[in-house]
Amino acid sequence: MTQVLYTSPYVPAEWIAAHGLEPVRVTPARAPCVGRASSLACRAGTHDPSTDSGQALRTPTGALQTYPAALDRQGVCPFVRNFVADALARSGPAALVMTTVCDQMRRAFDVVTGAGAVPAFLLNVPSTWQSVAVRRLYLDELDRLSGFLVRAGGVRPSDGQLIDIMIARESEPHGLKPILPVATRGLRTHPTILVALVGGPLCQEDIAILDLVAEFGGYVVLDATESGAAGTRRRFDRRRLREEPLLELADAYLDGIHDVARRPNDEFYAWLLRELAASDARAVIVYRHLWCDLWHAEVERLREKSGLPVLDLDTGDGDAIGSGRTRTRLGAFMEMLT
Amino acid sequence: MTEAPRQLTLEEWDRRYEQLDQAGLIQPRYGGRLSRHLHDGDYRLAKLRYDNSPAALRLWNFLLTEEDRLREARECGKRVVGTMKDLGTVPVIAYSFSNLVAFYPDGAWWIPCVMELSAGLLEIADSLGIDESFCPVRAMLGAFVTRCHFPVPDLLVCSAGAVCDDFSAIAQRLEDLGHRILWWEVPHRPVPEPNEVSVLLPGGLPAPERQVDLVKSELLRVKEALEALAGTSLDETALHAGIKKANEIRRCLAELRRLVYTAQCCPMPALEMLIAEMLAIHYCSDRDECLRVLEALLSEVRRRIASGVGVLGADAARVFWVNPVADLRAMNLLEACGGRICGTEYLFTHALDAIPQDRPPMEALAATALADPMAGSSRQRAERICRDIGEFGAEAVVVSRIPGASHCALEGWTIQEVVRSKMDIPILEIEVPPVADAAGPGLRTRLEALVETVKRRRRT
Ligand code: SF4
Ligand code: SF4
Numbered sequence: 016m017t018q019v020l021y022t023s024p025y026v027p028a029e030w031i032a033a034h035g036l037e038p039v040r041v042t043p044a045r046a047p048c049v050g051r052a053s054s055l056a057c058r059a060g061t062h063d064p065s066t067d068s069g070q071a072l073r074t075p076t077g078a079l080q081t082y083p084a085a086l087d088r089q090g091v092c093p094f095v096r097n098f099v100a101d102a103l104a105r106s107g108p109a110a111l112v113m114t115t116v117c118d119q120m121r122r123a124f125d126v127v128t129g130a131g132a133v134p135a136f137l138l139n140v141p142s143t144w145q146s147v148a149v150r151r152l153y154l155d156e157l158d159r160l161s162g163f164l165v166r167a168g169g170v171r172p173s174d175g176q177l178i179d180i181m182i183a184r185e186s187e188p189h190g191l192k193p194i195l196p197v198a199t200r201g202l203r204t205h206p207t208i209l210v211a212l213v214g215g216p217l218c219q220e221d222i223a224i225l226d227l228v229a230e231f232g233g234y235v236v237l238d239a240t241e242s243g244a245a246g247t248r249r250r251f252d253r254r255r256l257r258e259e260p261l262l263e264l265a266d267a268y269l270d271g272i273h274d275v276a277r278r279p280n281d282e283f284y285a286w287l288l289r290e291l292a293a294s295d296a297r298a299v300i301v302y303r304h305l306w307c308d309l310w311h312a313e314v315e316r317l318r319e320k321s322g323l324p325v326l327d328l329d330t331g332d333g334d335a336i337g338s339g340r341t342r343t344r345l346g347a348f349m350e351m352l353t
Numbered sequence: 354m355t356e357a358p359r360q361l362t363l364e365e366w367d368r369r370y371e372q373l374d375q376a377g378l379i380q381p382r383y384g385g386r387l388s389r390h391l392h393d394g395d396y397r398l399a400k401l402r403y404d405n406s407p408a409a410l411r412l413w414n415f416l417l418t419e420e421d422r423l424r425e426a427r428e429c430g431k432r433v434v435g436t437m438k439d440l441g442t443v444p445v446i447a448y449s450f451s452n453l454v455a456f457y458p459d460g461a462w463w464i465p466c467v468m469e470l471s472a473g474l475l476e477i478a479d480s481l482g483i484d485e486s487f488c489p490v491r492a493m494l495g496a497f498v499t500r501c502h503f504p505v506p507d508l509l510v511c512s513a514g515a516v517c518d519d520f521s522a523i524a525q526r527l528e529d530l531g532h533r534i535l536w537w538e539v540p541h542r543p544v545p546e547p548n549e550v551s552v553l554l555p556g557g558l559p560a561p562e563r564q565v566d567l568v569k570s571e572l573l574r575v576k577e578a579l580e581a582l583a584g585t586s587l588d589e590t591a592l593h594a595g596i597k598k599a600n601e602i603r604r605c606l607a608e609l610r611r612l613v614y615t616a617q618c619c620p621m622p623a624l625e626m627l628i629a630e631m632l633a634i635h636y637c638s639d640r641d642e643c644l645r646v647l648e649a650l651l652s653e654v655r656r657r658i659a660s661g662v663g664v665l666g667a668d669a670a671r672v673f674w675v676n677p678v679a680d681l682r683a684m685n686l687l688e689a690c691g692g693r694i695c696g697t698e699y700l701f702t703h704a705l706d707a708i709p710q711d712r713p714p715m716e717a718l719a720a721t722a723l724a725d726p727m728a729g730s731s732r733q734r735a736e737r738i739c740r741d742i743g744e745f746g747a748e749a750v751v752v753s754r755i756p757g758a759s760h761c762a763l764e765g766w767t768i769q770e771v772v773r774s775k776m777d778i779p780i781l782e783i784e785v786p787p788v789a790d791a792a793g794p795g796l797r798t799r800l801e802a803l804v805e806t807v808k809r810r811r812r813t
Contacts, residue, residue, distance in 0.1 A: 085770075090762030115541040118518040122763035125731040129767055142513040142521070143538045148570040152540055155563055162546055278513035278521065278536040279528055308487060308759050312522030315482025316529055 017109035024246030034169030043101035211237035211296035231349035435506030441704025449595030465787040518759040555706035569719035618663030623684035670807035671695035673747035680789040696745035735771030754784040
């Protein structure tokens with residue numbers, strides 16, 4: 016089945032699946048070398064050395080894929096870079112869906128379409144939420160996305176087909192699967208130091224943070240990252256789903272996702288503070304990518320609002336979890352909590 | 354007292370000022386020696402070079418007295434609106450009320466440069482968790498905290514959506530300091546789908562009609578808030594009049610840009626032109642005087658062109674400049690290196706293009722807001738740049754990166770790619786920090802090399 020790759024939580028997988036395409040939420044692998052996302056392909060054995068400087072990737076199907084070298088520039092969010100490189104290096108992606116949630120991803124879309132590497136779509140996600148018109152924008156965007164999916168080989172679904180897919184995905188055990196296997200509330204009585212992980216999206220290797228925290232005597236009790244609870248839609252309302260499936264789909268994403276990029280983002284904090292209280296977390300680790308202004312600006316606010324000790328863990332390509340710098344900083348932080 | 358056009362240091366301007374004053378120069382209320390602004394801490398002024406015309410003197414004095422004007426306006430009972438990020442649209446509505454003045458706290462962007470980092474604004478931003486990885490607009494936070502650079506507005510309005518992450522994040526931090534903000538959405542502007550009803554925006558780009566409708570409804574929320582602040586409603590006639598006035602200013606500026614950027618011999622330096630362009634955004638807090646200041650500049654330019662004189666040699670390399678510079682001195686530097694500005698894209702072309710007067714006013718303003726180069730793709734921005742390069746006959750492009758700006762790394766790349774593919778001219782990318790003295794020698798070498806390339810290409 017034709018794959019549609021995306022990473023933003025605002026891209027509704029059910030909508031893609033209802034078009035008869037396969038939604039694939041990409042959790043990118045981190046580039047092992049700073050500034051060379053193409054090394055991802057080297058590691059996977061898919062880099063074509065005949066095309067110098069890592070500007071082209073050979074996908075497992077043998078096709079050559081252009082890697083936009085612009086993404087290696089200083090100032091580019093490593094997550095954006097890794098996502099694009101990872102998506103391009105996968106076998107036979109039919110299409111890529113990106114979103115306007117941040118400036119960096121929006122600009123990366125320009126670079127991807129400029130390179131002509133893969134058909135790509137930019138989903139307009141509103142930043143404010145106060146007006147009906149703004150909510151309507153997201154719904155209109157789903158309609159526009161449908162046109163793109165049809166061009167990518169999909170078929171516009173009937174309401175009935177969409178309902179079936181929504182129900183089916185809701186009942187799958189991992190229908191709302193976060194990346195980290197955390198938030199086991201039963202562990203609240205465990206004598207270790209409970210910490211919450213808050214921040215932007217995670218890369219594959221970032222799961223190692225669980226072990227690293229444990230190594231220092233802690234336990235990640237809440238994953239409130241974009242890849243975790245913060246970026247998870249709410250459950251569908253079964254009755255409304257049958258009456259207005261597309262509206263319910265849009266609302267489940269718009270209302271369910273707790274996004275720091277919203278303006279204002281009071282709702283994110285109201286949700287986070289509730290979750291922090293419920294989790295008994297004693298401290299917060301803000302996990303953010305270098306050059307991500309949206310998360311960077313929140314670190315101090317989070318400190319003020321939560322009243323908890325906060326560790327600002329910024330990571331570039333070379334600072335994967337477990338790297339010396341991250342380990343030292345996390346170790347010092349955990350020691351302070353004991 | 355007419356003198357041949359040339360650039361002066363601040364000291365030289367004082368002497369020139371004496372002569373003009375003795376010769377009976379009539380000045381506006383805010384007039385006076387330029388050097389007096391040094392006492393306000395504007396130390397960078399001592400390192401800049403200025404055009405020697407009375408029109409330029411008036412321009413600088415107008416710019417440097419804005420804070421006084423805002424405070425006077427408040428003392429006279431006017432309400433002060435701080436409008437953020439949209440650059441040019443909300444002020445058109447605000448100035449359509451007789452008892453509102455609007456300004457951009459974003460303008461604090463230049464305070465670290467103008468005050469040579471002496472105001473401590475960046476340190477305050479640091480202490481609030483907004484460090485140098487953000488663009489210089491973070492100085493705005495410090496300005497709100499110190500309350501020294503502008504009065505705290507009675508209403509703060511900020512556009513969100515397809516804006517830079519820096520500003521959006523910083524404004525959110527500002528709200529946390531107790532300054533409530535009315536946020537309104539300017540969505541990303543996609544290319545209309547083939548079957549979609551589209552509208553032509555000022556500047557010539559198309560946008561889906563549904564998006565113009567959305568922005569219009571958002572602007573109506575802003576208008577309602579302004580009405581509540583002003584204590585009076587704003588009818589279509591008053592708004593029409595506000596648009597008409599804005600267009601007078603935009604037309605005057607358009608003519609000024611056309612004449613200066615296409616003249617054989619550069620009739621007005623880059624720095625004065627940068628400031629003139631900035632006036633279009635919010636009229637420097639006095640709309641009528643703004644027009645008079647620009648008209649004076651335009652008369653001076655016309656006079657100089659008619660006399661065949663200018664401030665720079667006729668062989669200066671014609672450079673198109675992309676993005677505003679955090680250090681104003683960079684504009685002088687380009688000229689010192691043998692270049693001149695022939696076209697600019699300072700991120701607010703939508704504040705320069707005329708607002709449509711043949712459409713209902715709120716719709717016209719929505720179309721204007723949506724024409725923001727930041728709202729669309731970098732490719733569209735680059736295509737407009739190419740069009741303007743052709744119109745102004747530029748021979749080279751400088752893409753000036755803004756330190757810490759979230760859009761610059763990838764946008765700068767796309768702009769260069771597009772310009773390279775469409776125009777056969779050299780491109781230079783530089784980064785200019787708020788006080789670029791340390792970077793000066795490096796910048797000079799690179800700008801000189803660009804100018805040299807242009808001149809070599811002329812010879813071949
Ligand atoms: S981490 Fe930040 S900059 Fe990077 S994609 Fe996410 S929101 Fe954008
Ligand atoms: S310079 Fe760029 S990053 Fe800074 S406020 Fe302006 S648009 Fe935003």
